[in-house]
Amino acid sequence: MYKSSPQFREIPVPRHRFSPLLKEWKKIYEPLVKHLNLQVRMNLKAKRVELRTSKYTTDLGSIQKAADFVKAFMLGFNVDDAIAILRVDDLYIDSFDIKDVKTLEGDHLSRAIGRIAGKNGKVKFAIENASKTRVVLADTSIHILGSFQNIKIARDAIVSLILGSPPGKVNANLAIVSSRMKQRF
Incomplete structure (x- = not known):
């Protein structure tokens, strides 16, 4: 236990993530309260999740981990995927926009998104x-x-898809990279 003043974090809830938050609230709430010993509150009026350390909080970094976990859920990650942030130390979230890579509009933008997702999500799953x-x-x-x-590795694959590489070529490159990763470990 530590004796400093309580720390506080507020994570805004986007309008489109409010319904999934209500549906998955129990899965989000339990690890924060039971394992990290934080106080958690969903502020319905202000549409945000509020986190606060309590007198039982033992780790000073737990409030930041909890904030990252809730932000990951707000970005659209599954609760089970986001919960890994609480368990594993070296997990990060990288966000970028397709227009940061290449200025695309209209059908060209739709095709780039389609190349990333692939038919039935196959390319996205292959990258993952x-x-x-x-x-x-x-x-x-x-x-x-x-x-x-x-x-x-994932970002390089996605960027090459945005720039117009065919998904088959990107899959082949990913297979080479993943085989090299397996040899290293």
């Missing part, structure tokens, strides 16, 4: 499995959850 990351496509924003090195 090869790089050991989780990817969320939210309109024109892309969010990647994983370790620093794995995020770079």
Whole structure:
């Protein structure tokens, strides 16, 4: 236990994530209260999740981990994927917009998003499995959850898809990179 004044974090809830938050609240609430010993409150009027350390909080970094966990959920990650942030130390979220890579509009933008997702999500799943990351496509924003090195692998694959590489070529490159990763460990 530590004796400093309580720390406080507020995470805004976007309008489109409010319903999933209500549905998954118990899964979000329990690890924060039971394992990190934080005080958690959903402020319905202000539409935000409020976190505060309590006198039982033992780790000073737990409030930041909790804030990152809730932010990951707000970005669109599954609760089970986001909960990994609480358990594993070296997980990060990298977010970027498709227009940061290349200025695309109209049908060109739609085709780029389609190349990233693939038919029935196959390309996205291939990127996730090869790089050991989780990817969320939210309109024109892309969010990647994983370790620093794995995020770079996934980001390089996604950028090449945005720039127009065919998914088959990107899959082949991912297979090469993942086989090199397996040889290292």
